[in-house]
Amino acid sequence: MGSKKGKKGILLVNLGTPDSPNTSDVRRYLREFLMDKRVIDISALGRWMLVNLIIAPFRAPKSAKVYQQLWEERGSPLLFYGEDVTKMLQKELGENYVVSLGMRYQNPSLEKALQVLQAKQVNEILVIPMFPQYASATTGSVIDKVMEITKDWQNIPSIKFVSHFLDEPLFINAFAEIGEKYLKEMDFDHVLFSYHGIPERQIKKAAVDNYCQLNEKCCATYHKKNQFCYRAQCFETSRLLAKELSIPEEKYTVAFQSRLGKDPWIQPYTDDVIKELPKQDKKKVLAYSPAFIADCLETTIEVGEEFKEIFEEAGGEHWQLVESLNDHPLWVACLKEIISKNTSH
Ligand SMILES: C=CC1=C(C)c2cc3[nH]c(cc4nc(cc5[nH]c(cc1n2)c(C)c5CCC(=O)O)C(CCC(=O)O)=C4C)c(C)c3C=C
Ligand SMILES: [Fe+2]
Numbered sequence: 001m002g003s004k005k006g007k008k009g010i011l012l013v014n015l016g017t018p019d020s021p022n023t024s025d026v027r028r029y030l031r032e033f034l035m036d037k038r039v040i041d042i043s044a045l046g047r048w049m050l051v052n053l054i055i056a057p058f059r060a061p062k063s064a065k066v067y068q069q070l071w072e073e074r075g076s077p078l079l080f081y082g083e084d085v086t087k088m089l090q091k092e093l094g095e096n097y098v099v100s101l102g103m104r105y106q107n108p109s110l111e112k113a114l115q116v117l118q119a120k121q122v123n124e125i126l127v128i129p130m131f132p133q134y135a136s137a138t139t140g141s142v143i144d145k146v147m148e149i150t151k152d153w154q155n156i157p158s159i160k161f162v163s164h165f166l167d168e169p170l171f172i173n174a175f176a177e178i179g180e181k182y183l184k185e186m187d188f189d190h191v192l193f194s195y196h197g198i199p200e201r202q203i204k205k206a207a208v209d210n211y212c213q214l215n216e217k218c219c220a221t222y223h224k225k226n227q228f229c230y231r232a233q234c235f236e237t238s239r240l241l242a243k244e245l246s247i248p249e250e251k252y253t254v255a256f257q258s259r260l261g262k263d264p265w266i267q268p269y270t271d272d273v274i275k276e277l278p279k280q281d282k283k284k285v286l287a288y289s290p291a292f293i294a295d296c297l298e299t300t301i302e303v304g305e306e307f308k309e310i311f312e313e314a315g316g317e318h319w320q321l322v323e324s325l326n327d328h329p330l331w332v333a334c335l336k337e338i339i340s341k342n343t344s345h
């Protein structure tokens, strides 16, 4: 891939976050995000009505309040950890590489992040959508946008996309190490792996030969037929993490959070699972959120605070969120390994 002379460009991409927790910035973010046809995959008119008549006027002010809870002195964790990791990785890789960070929605934009690589005349680009599991709404959308931007360049370098990295040993090691410190401190009754959900129809659309129909068989194992099945990849992530942490099958549950709208999303739903755990005498629970590589609204607030409240109301005694990979050195090492496997030497 590419000649040995030029620099190699690394494009790190995450979902994106509002510029500030003000309602107008949150509204602009939600508009751009949810008008993406890969995220809300319904008719263009239906999407327009949902976003402009419901989400923008009603959800944006509510979401802004939650973003105000999340916001730190340095801003949104999804962004500042992204910036930290970009700098750490650049230092590790040295001057033969140019590492650039872009967000699929809002800032820093993918256009600007790609311009940085273009200005340095890199002769190959490795795009790493920082989603451990593939979904059309996340990784697929990043690929779509990078192709849309670069198609107009006069000189298009060789571009490679990372599809997923849930099975990268250093990814599993990094999450295991972060959770282990809690497992050593306390005898937890159960571990919950809660992933961001997606609508069920998106699983069916991704199915090869109609394999994934969300029945008993689908997602139970991970192989060629369901290699693009987000739900199967989440189960596989949990199996790998449980193995690394020596957690037996009966001591963990996989569930899916953050559903939006009335259509069915992939199940089981995390809030339903949480309510049942104390009834099964599982009162001390460690909660992992391995669909995210940095803390964000969905981890810190939804898992760390909202689910804790639901769990305690249902009779739970101790709820512990495992923080995300953020700026953990093993996460930077994992990215370095992914880059080494996917760029020219
Ligand atoms: C695993 C990654 C993600 C998938 C898959 C995903 C799908 C998806 N999300 C929505 C709607 C919302 N998501 C929101 C926040 C949000 N989502 C992800 C990641 C995935 N989304 C992240 C990292 C974040 C947090 C960003 C941050 O700034 O901290 C929100 C906004 C918050 C809110 O109002 O609740 C919405 C809305 C859909 C419809 C979807 C469909 C496939
Ligand atoms: Fe989301």
Ligand SMILES: [Fe+2]
Pocket: 203, 211, 212, 213, 214, 218, 219, 226, 229, 231, 232
């Ligand atoms: Fe599946």
